[in-house]
Amino acid sequence: xxxxxxxxxxxxxxxxxxxxxxxxxxxxxxxxxxxxxxxxxxxxxxxxxxxxxxxxxxxxxxxxxxxxxxxxxxxxxxxxxxxxxxxxxxxxxxxxxxxxxxxxxxxxxxxxxxxxxxxxxxxxxxxxxxxxxxxxxxxxxxxxxxxxxxxxxxxxxxxxxxxxxxxxxxxxxxxxxxxxxxxxxxxxxxxxxxxxxxxxxxxxxxxxxxxxxxxxxxxxxxx
Amino acid sequence: xxxxxxxxxxxxxxxxxxxxxxxxxxxxxxxxxxxxxxxxxxxxxxxxxxxxxxxxxxxxxxxxxxxxxxxxxxxxxxxxxxxxxxxxxxxxxxxxxxxxxxxxxxxxxxxxxxxxxxxxxxxxxxxxxxxxxxxxxxxxxxxxxxxxxxxxxxxxxxxxxxxxxxxxxxxxxxxxxxxxxx
Numbered sequence: 001x002x003x004x005x006x007x008x009x010x011x012x013x014x015x016x017x018x019x020x021x022x023x024x025x026x027x028x029x030x031x032x033x034x035x036x037x038x039x040x041x042x043x044x045x046x047x048x049x050x051x052x053x054x055x056x057x058x059x060x061x062x063x064x065x066x067x068x069x070x071x072x073x074x075x076x077x078x079x080x081x082x083x084x085x086x087x088x089x090x091x092x093x094x095x096x097x098x099x100x101x102x103x104x105x106x107x108x109x110x111x112x113x114x115x116x117x118x119x120x121x122x123x124x125x126x127x128x129x130x131x132x133x134x135x136x137x138x139x140x141x142x143x144x145x146x147x148x149x150x151x152x153x154x155x156x157x158x159x160x161x162x163x164x165x166x167x168x169x170x171x172x173x174x175x176x177x178x179x180x181x182x183x184x185x186x187x188x189x190x191x192x193x194x195x196x197x198x199x200x201x202x203x204x205x206x207x208x209x210x211x212x213x214x215x216x217x218x219x220x221x222x223x
Numbered sequence: 224x225x226x227x228x229x230x231x232x233x234x235x236x237x238x239x240x241x242x243x244x245x246x247x248x249x250x251x252x253x254x255x256x257x258x259x260x261x262x263x264x265x266x267x268x269x270x271x272x273x274x275x276x277x278x279x280x281x282x283x284x285x286x287x288x289x290x291x292x293x294x295x296x297x298x299x300x301x302x303x304x305x306x307x308x309x310x311x312x313x314x315x316x317x318x319x320x321x322x323x324x325x326x327x328x329x330x331x332x333x334x335x336x337x338x339x340x341x342x343x344x345x346x347x348x349x350x351x352x353x354x355x356x357x358x359x360x361x362x363x364x365x366x367x368x369x370x371x372x373x374x375x376x377x378x379x380x381x382x383x384x385x386x387x388x389x390x391x392x393x394x395x396x397x398x399x400x401x402x403x404x405x
Contacts, residue, residue: 002308004393007298011290011312011387093283125283127319128387150368154319157350157381186368189378 015129018097022104022132030222031112032215035131037155038139039148040121043165045073046198047139047207048116052082055208059113059215064103066095066120073118083109094125097132113215123152134218135160142166142175149183157187161210167197287320287387288328291343295392305396307338315348315386316366322347350384 010016026033036044048063055061062083065073074086085107087099100117109115117133119126127136138159140148143166149156156162162184170177177195184193192210196203295310314320322345329343353360354372361379363369372379 001395002393003302003305003396004391005298005302006391007294007389008391009294009389011287011294011389013294014290091282092286124319128283128287153350153368154317154385157317158385182370185378186370187381189380 012128012130015097018101019130019132022097022101026115026132026134027218027222029111030219031115032211032218033115033117033131033133034211035117035119035126035133035136036139037119037123037126037136037159038121038141038165039123039144042121042139042141042144043198044118044121044139045076047163047165047196048077048082048118049080050198050201050204051116051208051211052077052080054204055211056081059211060111061114061116062107062109062112063116063118064095064100064107065118066099068092068120083107085109089120093120093122094129095119095131096129100131114211123148123155127155127158134214137161137163139163139165140180142170143173145173146176146179149180149187153187156184159188159191160214161192161194162188163207164193164195164203165198167195167202168200284320284324285328285332288325288332288343291329291389292332292338294389296338298392299394302394303396305394307333307341308393308395309342309344310392311344311346311390313346313348313386313388313390315384316350317381317384318387320387346390348384348386351382352379353382354379 023033036047038044045065052061062085063074063077065077065084065086066089067073067086068089068091070088071086074084077084085103087095087103089095089099095117117131119131123138136155136159138155138161140162142164149162164177164180169175181193184191194203194206194210196207198204291310291312295307299305299307314322314325325345326343333339333341349363349365351360352363352369354375354377356372356375356377359374360382361369361372361374369379371377
């Protein structure tokens, strides 16, 4: 008759194994890895452009750019002097650890202080896939609305930090920062919440401070 | 016959690369899934390298359905093989997976193959909120969140809800033959 087997296996176990291998190699290299997740158009690339401009002399940095199509984001970052490699997923809504491993192999970046992984613009699917990062950041632009953390709780609950972008537009789109703060404190108590505008430069120092602090913590643990 | 069912490749992998990348699929006519393959382009050194040497990248829930299928198929093949009847999985509220999409993808994946009709049972696992102060899990309304502990007025912590696990698989062992009972 029918038989039942106890399987008990993480569905994404293969991805998790690959991510663990990536994490181990990032640890050896002392590279801080940030997995950037947000809706399309929320300003991930703009934040990286500003970061490339402002931190160029301070850190060795590079970016892996995840998109369905086009080389545009990598080109934008290269124009700012950042090493950037474009991973085209050809339809897939997220990056997985295998794509990142293969992208890194092809990119052959030199030794890095910070690697940014700009995920495919999507607030849902990328959340499930560990890429071996030190932490995820969830970006939310003011124009998307202040109700998004509760609508997409998975990413906002798991992010190591939340970055509000396009703060300069906030007053024009009735974005209530207190509403967002309450949602983040509920879903992810204690997570840093940074309010930035890549256009005006507001809040970028806090973002750079967060990177410096996390990089230092990582290097301390390695020593 | 039995040899064929012994090592059944995942239906999506059984498609030719062209079928996967261009037209595909819909495993049955009424479903029009597109299964895509990855393309990685290297431009760092000005060169142009295309890497399509590794498996297919497919949309989220279909990719997850494929992982589930392969785990179960492997487990059953290790136990002497047979036809899959039902698969039980756990999906957490914060797993970023939508059970209805997953069921839809699952049905499309198994349709027309040796395990057609295999049911996917989803155990939904809500995230729990507990109070670090009083140590208790606080009941919350479905899909809504408590801002503070109703007793201590402290911020709550979230526990669990990120499950994404295959729990068990039921199958009809090969000795009985796939046709006998169905």
